[in-house]
Amino acid sequence: MKNTFALRLLTMAMLAAAGLASTATLSYAQNGEKLAQQLCASCHGPGGHSESPMFPRLAGQTQEYLENQLHSFHNHARGETDARSYMWAMASQLDDATIKSLAEYYSHQTPTPGTPGGNPALIAKGEDIFHHGVPSAGVPACASCHGAEAQGMGQFPRLAGQHEEYLLRQLGVFKNGTRANAPMMTAVAHALNGEEAQAVAAYLNSK
Structure with a gap:
């Protein structure tokens, strides 16, 4: 509980620094692209091209799927450890319009190509x-x-x-x-x- 509260405070501070938070929520759909570039990129990479296997690649992901997952994080319908650690506090600050805008932004990015090699x-x-x-x-x-x-x-x-x-x-x-x-x-x-x-x-x- 204490860690979640601390993460929520950190999230709000980062959103405010990015000029995206007013009171407790985001309210403008056009903030999606700016939010993706200034906050989400720290984990998911620029344009959703994550380099760390801890965080999924979002570039070219379907808009409907992204919207569904962000709502699931917001409503705590996804309860795995990573969701609780990284996404519950983040998604709690997003309204429906911003979720839609974020999903639309990532769905229009060029997908990351596959990794060659392997068995x-x-x-x-x-x-x-x-x-x-x-x-x-x-x-x-x-x-x-x-x-x-x-x-x-x-x-x-x-x-x-x-x-x-x-x-x-x-x-x-x-x-x-x-x-x-x-x-x-x-x-x-x-x-x-x-x-x-x-x-x-x-x-x-x-x-």
């Missing part, structure tokens, strides 16, 4: 799972929701070019139930074994 056999296995699923375990093809090129579709996020470590961490929090805002992914995370999860993450990171 060819593991990547090939991940590609097969992505396009065909694991029928014996009841896992559907990832492409059926996330798009043939993992580009994302509406509420289903872009996964292409995402950090491998971040993808694996998200599968982990879906599996342990602390990220409970996507029931289908909870089922998928439980059905995939460790090697299969690693393979899919490696393939998506390479795209």
Whole structure:
């Protein structure tokens, strides 16, 4: 509780320094781009091109997905440790118009290209799972929701070019139930074994 309060105070101070906070909330949709550049970039990188696997790449992410996640952080519907540590206090200061503006800004950025290299056999296995699923375990093809090129579709996020470590961490929090805002992914995370999860993450990171 004390850490969350301290983070909220720090967030407000950073927003004020960026000239974006008035009283307790942001109120202008046009602040989205400025907020992304002056605050969000410290973790997610300029234009959403994160270099740290702690923080997801947001460039080219679907607008609907980003809006949904920011509302989930705001409403504490995402309860994993990273969400509580980094995003609960941040999102608490955003109104609906600014959430929409932030999501629109990131959705129009050029996506980060995939990382070349990696284990060819593991990547090939991940590609097969992505396009065909694991029928014996009841896992559907990832492409059926996330798009043939993992580009994302509406509420289903872009996964292409995402950090491998971040993808694996998200599968982990879906599996342990602390990220409970996507029931289908909870089922998928439980059905995939460790090697299969690693393979899919490696393939998506390479795209």
